[in-house]
Structure formats: structure tokens, C-alpha cells
Amino acid sequence: MPDKLNFSFPVSLLSQEADLILNAGDKYTAQISPRLQPNFLAGTRTLAGQVALLGTEQKSKAGDLGTLTADQNRKFAALLEKVGAARDTAKRAFKGQDVKLREEFQVGINKPDDLGSVLQRARIILASVRKPANATTLGTKGWLDDDDEALELAIEALDDTDETQEAAKTTKASSTGDRNAKANELYEALLTVQNAANLQWPESNGANATIRAEFRLGKFPPRNSGNSEEKKKNKPTPPTPPA
Template identity: 30%
Template sequence: MAQRLEQALLDPTIGLPVVAHLSEAFVSEFKAQIAHLAKLGTDRNEASGATGILLQERDVILSEFILQASALRRVARHAFTGQGVVLRSEFLIGRSAPRNLAMILDQGRTLLAAVRHYPTELSAFGWSSTATEAFERTVESVAALCRERDNAGIEKLDFTAERTAAANLLYRQCIAVQNVARFAHARQLAAKDVQSVAIQSHFLLDQFPRRFTGSSAREDLPSPTVAPTADPAPVETRV
């Protein structure tokens, strides 16, 4: 929609009368805002690709964690035969499987603490210091996944807020262009002829935004010659 209005402004016949009523700053800001919103869309696509790579890495790390934790519990059952309290409380045998990444990390830290507390007992049944080091690295990888997830959540909120603000600003700029087009071409539009149809088509008049027919419809649009504010876009606008 915004690109079509930009093309309409460039039209030497119907665009110049409208541009004459707009400030140079508004026209340049309008073009820049279209480019900015397009870039945000590209950035989002690139971020989605990066998320796919992170998910693959997560699957590899969690698979490694499950294998190592299973091997550790198997050794612990031999090392602490008959010691149900130790097996349940420190090696988490018999506990419900973790349902999310944070619970997996908590489980990993508990198991790692048990490994460090009972090195002699575990080594007697084949758990080596090398295995402990490998498990430490895996638990740290799980912790890194949690940090990446939290950071990605914050970045997603920031990106969504930025994109929403940019879209709202562009929306108001589009409405302003349409309002100026109605004023600049008032006589032609009143004629209801072929030229009026062309103007309506190029500037999407009575096409965007959709007409609101409720009882609370109102006009609340910014002046096209004043820099757009950061107020939210109108949601009930009669065009």
C-alpha cells in the first residue's frame, strides 16, 4: 500500500499537485520509512534462519545430555545399590522427566553436584574423570542454551515493538498522503469522471483503510506537513 502511494507521488500528472502540498521533510521521511520497514522485514527473515540453526544445536546438546545422564545413573545404581535415598535425591532416579529447558538445567546441575561429591564410589564402576569433564561441558552447554533463549526472547520483544512502531508511523503517513490527495484533487474527484477514477485508484481512496461504519467512527489524522508523532495509529478511522 505504501509503495503504491509512493509511486502515485512520483506521477507527473496526479502526483505533483499532491507533493506541492507536502513539505520536503515529509516526502523524504515517507520514503525513508518505507525502506526502514522493508529492512525490518528482511531482518526478521534472517533472524528466523538463525533461530533454525539454534534449534538444531539445541537438539544435539540435549541428546548428548540425555545419553550422559543415562550412563551416569546406570553407574550410580551399581555404586549405590540398596541406597534408595541417595539414588532418588542426588541422582534423581525415579523422578519425573524434565518438561522444559530450565528443568533440564536444574537436573543437570544436581547430577553434576552428585558426580563431584562421589568421585571415588563412581570411579569404581567405570565413571572416569574424563566422563565428569565431558558432563560438565554438556551442562554448561545447556546453561548457554537457557541464556540464548532468554536473550532471544528479549530481542524478539524489542524487535516486535520496533516493527510495530515503524508500521504505525507509516500508516499515519499513508493516511496523511491520502488526505492531501483529496484536497489537492478535490475538483477532479468531484467530477466523477475517468480522471477521478484514476486518482482514486492511484491513491487508494476509499480502498484503504477500510471504511468503519460503527457509531463511534471518527477522524483523528495528523497534519501531513508536521513531523508524525509517536502516538498509536487510529483504529477507528473513517476515510
């Protein structure tokens, strides 16, 4: 399961605020750097770039997943057409043989209708049309070896698409986990920079208001955001009602 974000606002806002805070850090680097670890600002700037890049890659993976779904639907419809043709031919070739039609050609079996089940039924039908005894009888109703191959190709096409989609889902989940982990790290780093700025330019001195604003103190994190567990711990206890 991907890492959860430790804040409740969009990652895009985190990236935007990071740029502002780090610009302030660069502007006042001589004053604030002594309060930070060596190369802290440069490292945080690199981290901000990684978060932005991972966000872009994640959107790309989501787009790939959507395209695969559309492609899968097209191939799904193509397979159903081939399966339907095989069933219809079997019903003509083996008219009245209800048990055979149901067991070998899956006639009347349409549930479950998930992709895996549809593929499984299609493979049963393919194996049945290729049985020598069945093939001869099906041939009298117009079924050809080419129809076997067309059914097999339709199965393989949909099966390949399913595997590709599952891989895309896995990659997307991995991308989300990487992005969230980096975003949490960036969030904590920005709070560290802000804490250093707060110590360097305390709010009690009104002359510091402009610099504090550049570090987004009082503006970031936005109100009603942050770690949900922290919110629970900091939530005031309601007064006990009188007896």
C-alpha cells in the same frame, strides 16, 4: 510487549501500497506538495524503506530462533545420555541405597521436564559424582574423571544454548516492536498523502478518477481493515426490538 499494529492487514501489503502511493506522489508532486509538510514525501519514502528492512531483519531473527531450537534439542539429547549414564553407574555403585540415589543422583526424578529443571538436576548429579567418597565407589563400576568432564561439558553446552536462545527471543521481540512502530507511522503517513490527494482531486469530478486510482483512493486501506478500536466505535448500533 511490542507495539501493536494499528491496521489488520499484512505489513508486506502496506509496503506494496506505500510504493504505489508514493510513486503517485512523486508523479504529481507539484500539485500535492503544497498540501503536505516540507519534504513529507521524501520522509515517507525513507520510512517505507525502513519498514521493509525491519521486516527482512525480523524474518532473519525468526530463522535464528528456529536454528537454535534444533541445536538445543541435539544438546538436550546429549545431556540426557550423560545423565543417564551417571545414574546407571550410581545404581550399580550404591545398590539398595534408595535415599542416596534419589537425593544425590536424582534417580526416579524426571519432573518437571523443562530445560531449567533438567539442567538443575544435572548439576546436582555432577556435584555428587565429584564427591571424593562417591567418586571412589563409582570408579569401581567404571566411572572415570573423563566422564565427570563429559557431563560438565554437556551441561555447559546446553546452558549456553539456552542463554543464546533467550537472547534471540529478546532481539526478535525488539525487532517486532521496532517494525510495528515504524509500520504504524508509515500507515498514518500514507493516509495523510491520500487525504491531500482527495482534497486536490475530489471524487465529485469524474475527470479525477484516474489520478485518484493512482493514489489508491477507495482501494487502500483495504476493506475490513484498520484500527480495531475504530471499528468498534463505528459499528452501527442494532435497532431496539419492539416491546
